[in-house]
Amino acid sequence: MNTRWRFNIGITKIGVLSLAVIITSCNALKRVEEDELLLTKNNVFADEEKVVDEDIQSLIAQEPNSHVFGFPLRLHLYNLAKKNPDSSYQAWLHRKPKREQRWINLLSRKQVDRLGESFVVKGASEWLKSIGEPPAVIDTARVRKSLQRLSAYYGSKGYFNNTTSYDLVPTGRKQRAEVNYNVALGKPYYIDSLSRQIASPAIDSIYELHREDSFIKEGKQFDLVDFNLERERLTSLFRNSGVHNFQESSITYDILRDTSLLRDDQKMDVELNIDNLRSRGDTIVSSREYKVHYFEKINIFADYNFDVDINSLQSLDYENYTIYYKDKLRYKPKALTDAVFMDKDSLYRDLDRLRTYRQITNLNTFRYPNIEFIEDPTQTRLISNIYLAPRPKYSLGLDLDVTHSNIQRLGVGFSTSLITRNVFAGAETLSLSAGGTFGLLSDESLPEDFFSEIRGDINLTFPRIWFPFLNTKKIIPYYMLPQSRIATGTSFQKNIGLDRQTFNNVYGFNWSPTDFKRHTVELLNIQYVRNVNPDRFFNVYQSTYDRLDEIADDFEDEPTLSDFYQTPEGSDDPRLIIPEGTTGFTEAILDDGLVPTDSETFRDVSRIEERRVRLTENNLVFASNYTFSKNNRVDINDNSFYQFRFKLESAGNLLAGVSNIIPFEMSDTGDRLVFGVPFSQYVKTEFDYIKHWDLSRGQVLAFRSFFGVAVPYGNSDNIPFIRSYFAGGSNDNRAWNPYSLGPGSTRNVNDFNEANLKIALNLEYRFPIVGDFKGALFADAGNIWNVWDDVDDPDATLNDFASLADIALGTGMGLRYDFTYFVFRVDFGFKTYNPALDPSRRWFTDYNFANGELQIGINYPF
Structure with missing residues (x-):
């Protein structure tokens, strides 16, 4: 084993050394003639003061070759290509017999290239040129063009009498120079x-x-x-x-x-x-002359298509609108008129027209509408015709994917959805979806290696705020695109963890005052989680079992505990039997007085038992939440923007209030029960801020900060696992796997480490490499802690500001490939500062490939 490792290390070193030799041996001037200069840098000076403004720099018509970590990679790739690959083709052809030459000449070039080395030579050369970059040889014509642009730019700023010139400044290296663009501004106007x-x-x-x-x-x-x-x-x-x-x-x-x-x-x-x-x-x-216009009449054509004779349509007048339809009106008139913000006798406003477009599109019932304006002979009155072309009544979707993870050896998933529009004639949308995942598990400790998950959901969306006995139109106008959502869903897992069954119900609203702001309110978010096989806890959470079994090693000779142990075949180390032995041993320590209650053994077993109870008990979360999000990103090509999200959630207060009126059943520990399940009670808040800076030429600096805390109270001493925080993974701290970081300074305490407070800070520098390949350097900081709950381990809790020394730092590099519709991402993170180690060993101790983590993800993490 060690020999193979040393061999692999040797191969790696040889590969890296070879790559370094190839790179350093490349000649950047290979395609630069003797009388030419390679451009290395552009400098702009306005009245002898250097200009660093990106907008002004972008006016330069010729840029130096791009660099990756200071190395002109694309230039060297271009230089690796053969200058004239066709000459290699001719040489290859002349080596063939004449009879074969005549036959080859009858073929197409594509067919010829498939025959032999010409395909390799010519194809590789063309590929290298396509991903490479020709040398940026200083072109005086482009320099003069840049001067014209600079003069025009400063002229647009009031410096009409500016003058421009340029200087070629040698860098001291052979055939390389910088270009200084000089602008004498003169007096502004x-x-x-x-x-x-x-x-x-x-x-x-x-x-x-x-x-x-x-x-x-x-x-x-x-x-x-x-x-x-x-x-x-x-x-x-x-x-x-x-x-x-x-x-x-x-x-x-x-x-x-x-x-x-x-x-x-x-x-x-x-x-x-x-x-x-x-x-x-x-x-x-x-x-x-331009005239001010008022609306004379507004016509709405429902179910419109170009083949319909308008004169044959029936009409209906509703609240100063005229609705035209064929045969039967399939929509409630109010559903149509509420989407139109232009009123009879009102002043025309372009804002109302745009809002009408947005709201009709938001109905998800019609295609993009066509709005026509017709002036009357007085030129002061308008007739508006709004043509609505319906979407299909039903839409069916199918999806299939293949998954692989550290839990799933292979998984095949499918899902299907049926969308029904205009369900109750008010532009409502009903979505029915079902799906499942089936495959093989990687965990050999489980009794079966086959797993399955089946799920189903029902979603009903209203294009308005649907709240009984309350008119919300004045509070949230329709131009804010209000929606109400009622959803219910369930999922069933088998051979995954404890075999969880989940039931979800949501009743909420959302609206968008502008294109950049969004409010979401969930009045009811009910989640019930039932663990079908809690006895499998120690099979699933293996590290927790190992800690308990290690404690039990000191009691192997206790006669009263002998039935709790079993010696595996081929081993002489007795192990606790799952679940009879683990349960019996825990009860003996905690209930039978086998050890003093103030002993370290009692405390450790008590912590393990508390975690087992918390993760195996069924959960009922009866919550309400509010989320506000804002961003100023204009479109997908905008690389300078920010995003902000705030969320506040409260759970259990409604049930706690009802319990003061209606007596609830109580558990042995004093918790109030609903259908035999203790309901969770907590308050939770989150802040998430993302900022991107465009550094030019495809370079972006991205920053993210996250803070979240959930505080239990009342009927709960802790936060349910489904609402807790974890650290690590491809979208968090990439030097650690999911659930493996924290809490605090603990080290791999559990298989799935979680807590109720989280801090995360991420910084990533993104840059182009070659073609659609892009690179990244990143630094991820953060951790999770327990606070104000029933965890008493000082290493896992946030006690004061000194606990912030437990913030972990991971740094690394990444490679991305842009498929246009999504980005495939591979990151490798190194543990730069590991709070789980002794304070003197935290920095760079695990900073190596052996302790690094490879993370694979889709799209950017933030």
């Missing part, structure tokens, strides 16, 4: 006065009412950004003030300055011009 020429009286009146909000102000330095922002502000203002057809192109600006006068004050006059509405006909372009 300022806005001296503002005037306006507005053709339409209605537009002029609206502008006058809101002119103080202008981005363009007297005395302010000229900035083209302000002019663009002002155009956007005015366009939004007019369209939300009744001018539904306002065109942004109607807005122009004139910069007025008398050039015949010799002035050196850098002041300019700005004139705002807003023309009339322009319409292009077949032969001419006409113009007319």
Whole structure:
């Protein structure tokens, strides 16, 4: 065994050494001619002061070759490719007999490449070039283009008289140079006065009412950004003030300055011009004044398709709306009108139009709607036609996946879902789903190696806040996309842990005031967990059994305990029998007075028994919770954003209140029972903050912080396992496996370590490597602790600020491959600071591959 390990280490060292030799032997100037210079860096100076602004740096037309840890990897990959792979093909062809040459020439190039070494030479060269990067040879034409961009940029900031130049600065290394871009700014220009020429009286009146909000102000330095922002502000203002057809192109600006006068004050006059509405006909372009519009009529066409003759439809008037339908109206009128935010005789607002689009889409009953506006002859009244094309009444989905984990040797899962829309004619959605996972277990200690899990769920969604006897429309308007959800589900596990059966029920709401904020309230979140085989506890939690058996070794000669031991075949070490021996030995220690109650043995066995009872007892969680989340990410390509989530959950208070009126059954320990199960009572809160910084050229710095605590009280001395925290894993501290870190400074106390307080801090630097391959360097800090519960182990509890010294630190590296729709991720974490060790050995003691952890995940961890 040791020989093989040393051999593997030797092979690894040889491989690393070989790779290092290959890399260092690469010549970065292989494709750079003698009269050319390789670009190593760009520097921008404005009035001799270095500029580090990323927006300005992005104006440079030519960038140096990309680097990975300071090494131009893609450049060297490009240089490894043969310069002319076709010449290798010709040489290979001439080595063939003439008869074979004539036959090969009749084939397609793809067929030829499959014949021999040409496929390897040419294909590998093309692949290396595609993932590589040609040398960034300094191109003076691109340098001049960069100077033009810089001049235009600073001109847009009011430096109209700027001048630009560049210098090539040798780096001291052969055929390498930096480019310094120099910008002499000159004096900036300022806005001296503002005037306006507005053709339409209605537009002029609206502008006058809101002119103080202008981005363009007297005395302010000229900035083209302000002019663009002002155009956007005015366009939004007019369209939300009744001018539904306002065109942004109607807005122009004139910069007025008398050039015949010799002035050196850098002041300019700005004139705002807003023309009339322009319409292009077949032969001419006409113009007319903008008008403020009010709605004359709003028509809703339900179940619309292009083949329907509108004149053949039936109609129904409901609350100032006219609903058209064919044969039979399949929707409650209120469900349709509540999704429309434009009212008869109301002023047109573009905001109402956008909200109507969002809410109709949120119904999940119609495809993206088409909204049409028709002006009447007076040009001040509008008719709105809203065309709704229904989605299919039923949708069926199927899914199949294969899984593997440290528990499952192989698992095959399937799921199916049936979605029914417009269930009660109010745009409700009913979803029925069922699934299962079946496979083979990796744990040979269990009596069977086959496991299964079957689950089923029912979800009913209402596109409104459904709360009896309360009108929530004024509190949560429909433009906030309110939804109510009623869900129930169950799952059955066999040969997984203690064979758990779970029943879930949820009744809650959610709404989104903006695209970036979301509120979720679950008035009832009921979860009942039943452990079918609690006697298998010591089979499943093997490390807990080993600790108990180690304690029992000191009592092997006790005659009254002899029936609790059994010596395995091929061993001379008696072991406790599961479950008769473990139960009997525990009772002998705790109940029969075999050892003093203040002894260490009594305390250790008591802790093991408390954990066994907690993890094997059935749980009833009767909770309510509120979650607020916010993010400012614009789209999937936005790499500079933040996310914040706050959650507050309370469990057991309703049942505790009822117990004051209706007497509940009591357990031997004084807990109140519901159907024979003690209900959990606790309060739990979580804070989760994520921040990303875009460092340019595909580099991103990502940070995450998490704090969560659950405090038991009343009917509970601890938090149920299903609501506890754990540390480690591919989305947490990647230097430890899931459930293996903590609590506190304990070391692998249990198979599944959990606690009721958690702190996590993560920092990750992400960078491109080659093509869709990306790399990462990360540092993960955090741990879990017990606090304000029934755990008395000082190493596992958070006692004061000194306990924060138990925060573990894992560092490492990762490799990702971007499949566009998802990211496959492999991380390797090293235990940099391990609080489970003695204080003098915590830093870097386990910082090696033998104690590192390989983590595999899908998508980024945060």
